Amino acid sequence: MDDAYSRNLHRASLSYENRKHEKGRGDANEHVRREGKDAAGAICCDCQPCACSGDSGFDISLPERAISTRSVWFQETFAEYTTRTAFERRLLNGVTYAQRVIHADRELFENQQGWTIKSMERKPSPIQDEYAAVIYSQETVSHIESLDMMSGEEYRRNILRARATGKVVLTRPFRLLKSNHLGVVLTFPVYLSDLPVDAIAEERVKATSGYIGGAFDVESLVENLLHQLAGSQEIVMNVYDVTNSCEPLVLYGVHSPDDHMSSLHISMLDFGDPFKKHQMNCRYRNKPPVSLSSITTPTGIFVILMLVGYIGYAAWSHYVNAKEDFQKMEELKRKAEAADVAKSQVSFFGYCIQITMRRYQLIFFLFQQFLAMVSHEIRTPMNGVLGMLNMLLDTELNLTQKDCAQTAQICGRALIAIINEVLDCAKIEEGKLEIEFVPFDLRSVLDDVISLFSVKSREKGIELAVYVSDRVPTILVGDPRRFKQIVTNLIGNSIKFTKRGHIFVQVHLVEDAHILDTKVENGLNGYANEANITSVNAVFNTLSGLEVADSRNTKCLELQLCDGESLLGTLENGSAPECMTNQVNLMVSIEDTGVGIPPCAHDRVFTPFMQADSSTSRNYGGTGIGLSISKCLVELMGGKISFSSKPHVGSTFTFTVVFQRHGKGAGADRERSLLEVLPTCFRGMRVTLVDRQPVRSTITKYHLQRLSMITEDARTINEALYLLSGQYDHSISSHRGKLPSILLIEKDSWDPKVDIHIQNDLLKWKKAISVHDSPKVVLLSTTESDKTRAWPHVDTVIVKPLRASTIATCFQQMLGIGRAQNKDTLNSSSFLHGLLDGKNILIVDDNKVNLRVAAAALKKYGAKVECVESGKSALSLLQPPHKFHACFMDIQMPEMNGFQVTREIRRMESSVASEEAHIEEGPMKVKWRIPILAMTADVIQATYEQCVKCDMDGYVSKPFEEAQLCNAVAKFLVSQPILGS
Amino acid sequence: MTPTEELNSLMNWMFSEGLLDQQFQQLQMLQDASNPDFVSEVITLFCKDSEIILAELTKLLRDQPVVDFQKVDAYVHQLKGSSSSVGANNVKLACIHFRQFYEENNKEGCFSSLNAMEREYFRLKDKLGTMLQLEQRIQAYESSKHN
Secondary structure, three states: OHHHHHHHHHHHHHHHHHHHHOOOOHHHHHHHHHHHOOHHHHHHHHHHHHHHHHOOOOHHHOOOOOOHHHHHHHHHHHHHHHHHOHHHHOOEEEEEEEEEEEHHHHHHHHHHHOOOOEOOOOOEOOOOOEEEEEEEEOHHHHHHOOEEHHHOHHHHHHHHHHHHHOOOEEOOOEEOOOOOOEEEEEEEEEEOOOOOOOOOHHHHHHHEEEEEEEEEEHHHHHHHHOHHHHHOOOEEEEEEEOOOOOOOEEEEOOOOOOHHHHOOEEEEEOOOOOOOOEEEEEEEOOOOOOOOHHHHHHHHHHHHHHHHHHHHHHHHHHHHHHHHHHHHHHHHHHHHHHHHOHHHHHHHHHHHHHHHHHHHHHHHHHHHHHHHHHHHHHHHHHHHHHHHHHHHHHOOOOHHHHHHHHHHHHHHHHHHHHHHHHHHHHHHHHOOOOOOOEEEEHHHHHHHHHHHOHHHHHHHOOEEEEEEOOOOOOEEEEOHHHHHHHHHHHHHHHHHHOOOOEEEEEEEEHHHHHHHHHHHHHOHHHHHHHHHHHHHHOOOOOOOOOOOOOOHHHHHHHHHHHOHHHHHHHHHHHOHHHHHHOEEEEEEEEEEOOOOOOHHHHHHOOOOOOOOOHHHHHHHOOOOOHHHHHHHHHHHOOOOEEEEEEOOOEEEEEEEEEEEEOOOOOOHHHHHHHOOOOOOOOOOOEEEEEOOOHHHHHHHHHHHHHOOOEEEEEOOHHHHHHHHHHHHHHHHHHOOOOOOOEEEEEHHHOOOOHHHHHHHHHHHHHHHOOHHHOOEEEEEEOOOHHHHOOOOOOOEEEEOOOOHHHHHHHHHHHHOOOOOHHHOOOOOHHHHHHHHOOOEEEEEOOOHHHHHHHHHHHHHOOOEEEEEOOHHHHHHHOOOOOOOOEEEEEOOOOOOOHHHHHHHHHHHHHHHHHHHOOOOOHHHHHHOOOOEEEEEOOOOHHHHHHHHHOOOOEEEEOOOOHHHHHHHHHHHHOOOOOOOO | OOHHHHHHHHHHHHHHOOOOOHHHHHHHHHOOOOOOOHHHHHHHHHHHHHHHHHHHHHHHHHHOOOOOHHHHHHHHHHHHHHHHHHOOHHHHHHHHHHHHHHHOOOHHHHHHHHHHHHHHHHHHHHHHHHHHHHHHHHHHHHHHHHO
């Protein structure tokens, strides 16, 4: 058994030896040979190009150019680089670079480095012919920095040998510095210039620039790789350095004098250094075992020997990596240096700018992505907030509470809108934005916009007002969201740059403006004169009395009011064809008295992310995206945007937009539902308005008129009192019991001296009539603080901006009337429930899922729902007289689409209706015309147009949204008598 | 983890992953005592529907030498409708994405979008199945507690 075991062992190791040394015998041999032995040679050949590193910008050899700061910088780079790539050289415990310094250069070198070359004993080095000073080191071996490697005997020998051969050389094992572990040092020369492969030793020495050194910690190395073997109970393995054959040095394993002799097997190891011989000895620790292990152990030994062979290979492959790393590092350095050099600074700067630009683009892109992602997250809680506010608004609130809740609600909506707007911006850029065509009430849209800015305008004390010409139809068809967005952007822009004065939004028909233009031309002289006078007086006929950039706007308003009849006459003649075309061309102007835009910035106004100058965003904030979005939107809506601006006077932005007149078939009922629900309880009430500024009073009158109130205006309080007294003298006899009249006074007309007058008059009236009936005094102010101040004789203060509903709420509160009427607010599920409860509704959709969901949603509101899956079955159910109150119809269906079905139904209805018209009239007409609502997933212009075309009554989005469903249903169910009840 | 917790975390995950959107919450709100199995009914309907559509689309795109893009449009539209009705957000997005390819009669694009759509659908179906099972377990547990 003994023999068999040893034979096996021997054979195994022999086969390994064969593979190592006998070249060219088959593929396997070839393979192992390359792996095991010639790896070193291969690397050494590869080393040659590396030696030319001096040319490629690695200038450490030229002391003149190596300034000390750079050296420190290189050290950092080197340390970081080597640390980061340390995983590639697990067997090396550190890499250093030592520079070859001739004694003559020593002083210069030391000055540059800021330290003196030290010997291994860490004393200043004695004078030598040349030194190998470590200038760069990996952190793990940083203790050898500034040491002269030539001062160590082993190192010196290694260095000399390395640079003479141009190959990697290993020392014999010795105790390493600091760690005191047994180690082998590897040295590799770096040459200044490219050397021929057959260069002689002298040439090599001459070209030497420095040396790369690394230390193998043999103990830990073998420990790692031969862990299995080391832990073995059976076999003891030693690795010796046998370069000096009389005195073998133990590299690994416990050495005992007789070990060497009594080894069962000795194999030579080749680590690639031709001058060093290594040998591995294996022997049994104890008596050879007499068991099955005699078969398994040789296999194990074979594996072990393979492993040992692999040590050499691994060491070298790691060396290869180290070398490659070094090359990479050099490349890195070269690049960094290039960036450092002054002459390349310009291109570097350009590169930085490019990077920054790209980063901004990326940030903007990411920002949009981010917003798209979070928009849902923001919307969900915001919907909760808005819902709660809605409910709050349904409860009884006082003026302040209602105002707060309304503002909160509007701001919440604005927040959601802003998110959408930024997303729009992305959409516009991609050209994906579509314009909707839905009916809307322009005036209430503008009121909403104004409310958005109420907080800001009150803070600044700016007069913010809207005026829509009477000639603009109440209901228009277009995209209210986009329109609102444009106006919001423009007002937002104006309010940012306006500190005093006013912001005035006006909407006129384009035709009116054109006529004004011709009038202005006709009366050019007159206007010019006026301008001359007013510029001196500093009181202008504008909203706030301040000068504006484009006085045409005010003129337009003025003309229409003063010159109303003649203008109207001209217009009606001139604009007759316009009415035929069904188009409404509007001109919207937003006028402010802000800082204005400097002429030099005029051409950049609509460029995205551009502000007048860099200080703008610092002073006023904002991204500069708003105006460019507005421009895009205006153009999408078939209009044009322009502006005129005078620095320190203000800017006026004007845009045109094309809307459609609301369809002719539209009944008054439908229009009413679109209107903002304004209370009707003030109809016919008298208001006396005191205002010095005619433009401003016009706006107040415009709002009062929307509440159907009758306004009388006075320039001063005295004038108003006179008017009032006339009214009251009259009313004492005839108007008793009617609503009291209201005295509306602009704050700047309010004079403390007048108090007495009013007091006297009021007292007089109060004696004559009951307190309840005496006139109420309301003050109009632009600042919030006026509200909290105590004003004698003033019943209430309205803080601007004015909107019809605010005035209404205020008056209702003051007079204690109209609460009941105010209850009819829309947008609540209870409202929907009330509308739909008990109604018979037919849903037509070919998609079962949709059908099921839509039915459930409508059932929730108490409706009785019937479902059919095709247009044909719908037709059979929808024979007049109808038993359904309404029909929800999917548009895209196979066979017959929603439009076709509707057309067919309408045809049947009209044929029946013509027969029965004389019998059934008025309230029962629903029997003969069923409201049909289109259900569609994407509401686009074409869909809406087609809906109208085939006489559908509206559309709802799929899946249902409560508010939209509510609006759609309210259009026909509110004013509709319930069938059979 | 109790079934309820498990269900909650599953639902949160599905919402955060975009498998479902708020429309699904709307569906859940529609389920009440008078309509106790509404959600599972709709889901079953949706799954049946979707699988038919997916099979048809595969047939149209794979087996036919000339693709009838109009039919593809009709099917994708239908799936888009039903997925938005149940709040199957990712499936819906896949449908929207699909659209651009059949609009430009791009068969390859259609094929890859169909695959994406199928992937999204089966991912959703798997999770919805788990969700329904959990709901059943919770219901069973609660009813046993009551009795």
